[in-house]
Amino acid sequence: MTDQNEKENLSQLNRREFVIKTALTTGYALAVMPIAHSAISTNLSGIEEKDVMIPVGKDNIPAYQVIPTGNGPFPVLAICHEIFGLHEHIRDVCRRFAKEGFFVIAPSLYYRQGDVTKLKDIPEIMTKVVSKVTTKQVNGDIDATFAFIKANKKANMSKTNIVGFCWGGKTVWLYASHNPKIKTGIAFYGPLVGTSPVQPQAAVDIASSLTVPVLGLYGGKDKYITWDHIAQMEKILEKGKSSSKIIVYPDADHGFFADYRESYNKKAATEALEQMTIWIRKHNGL
Template sequence: MAQTQNGRKGRTITLKSRSDGAELAAYHATPPPSIDRKGGLVLVQEIFGVTDHIRDLCDGFAADGYEVVAPSLYDREEPGFEASYSDEDIARAMKLRDAAGFTHTKGDIQAAIDFLHTRNNLRVHITGYCYGGSVAWLAACRCKGLTSAAGYYGRHVIDFIGEEPKCETILHFGEQDQTIPMDWVREIEAEHPEVRVYVYDADHGFNSDRRKNYDEDATAQARERTLELFEMADL
């Protein structure tokens, strides 16, 4: 059953993974009636879960005309998990990320893609941040029905560098990000010349206005490039 989020236009729905049938909660935001619909978007969480920040991002893309779904990828391990940016919560989030890994990535994201297609979205895109940036890369390589993918500072992209995206893909990285060496970024560029890789004078997590690493200019430029990809891909 869908539930409306307090103070938000979005609602919580339930998706069933295509890998093992597990039920995952997901935040679902739709464009206002006054906005022309542009398609569907799967938005993938940071390591911190589907937090207020992630719901804000969903609402923002919905205001741009996209029907957005953000699945809670830790629901097998800890349903409803949402973390702050405290050291203690970061440690908890990292343990959950490691527990979840990427075993069910294809099936979980495929469920979100399929849901958006059932709602008459002919074009479905994906974006993700941190852990979600790596998930977005894998979804571009493994899932069906995606029009484009935009991944933000996905540390594990390098681990799956041998896989090939099936849709137009761009990647965003921060030059000051100590968790993703620039050597890795250049290796990804060399291996995948078809993928547009953008590097900003910013740190890991630059897109989150809840974090000390937030960079307004990098966020605005990356969002502009991501929206341009969504609108122009597969035309």
């Protein structure tokens, strides 16, 4: 019986070591392992990638930048990462959008608080890192990101856009309120209600005064962002002048765009991507 227990313990240890090694090798956050077979991997054909450091006051934060080959200038798309940080999925999403003709940059918005890609689960990520990240810091970092690429001749700063996923989706709503000069925002299943000491405002709190057109893309089976939350947001948006709107995919769950997770819904993800493209082109005159 003791030998059997030792074998089981050893087997569990080996599996854990395999998961850790796989996460480190592929660049995915440890908390999202194992990776689903549906995970998309985008090559570098026709695009150029670079890891950069963005000055923010006395600090510097890392970011991943991907630009189409050619002279440009290209419309700009800033990407706000999900709760798992700037891991491989977000980097791959950057490459996908660069292939669509965008100057893409994704800043690491948790950098000062810690590296969430090495944490084992969501509760640990929330407690050790996310709970310490303020809206003021995030807005400032995104401001600095746009200022950083302004000097790049390939960036068309008259056509700036921002997209975010989950935690980054909420960030999009709040940043669109902070910076009315951007052309559009696209929020994939970003929380709409609920505040905290570091984020004293929710998306519903800024909805009526919003002037930037934001497209919200949500899943009807999402247990975290409910139909009631969406209805509340839509009612407030109707009172404003931003022309923002929300699209709900009834059969999709939270994280439906995350192709590396079980929540991935290819149909909803494809349709949402089409709607996002239409939205950006419409409001940027492309």
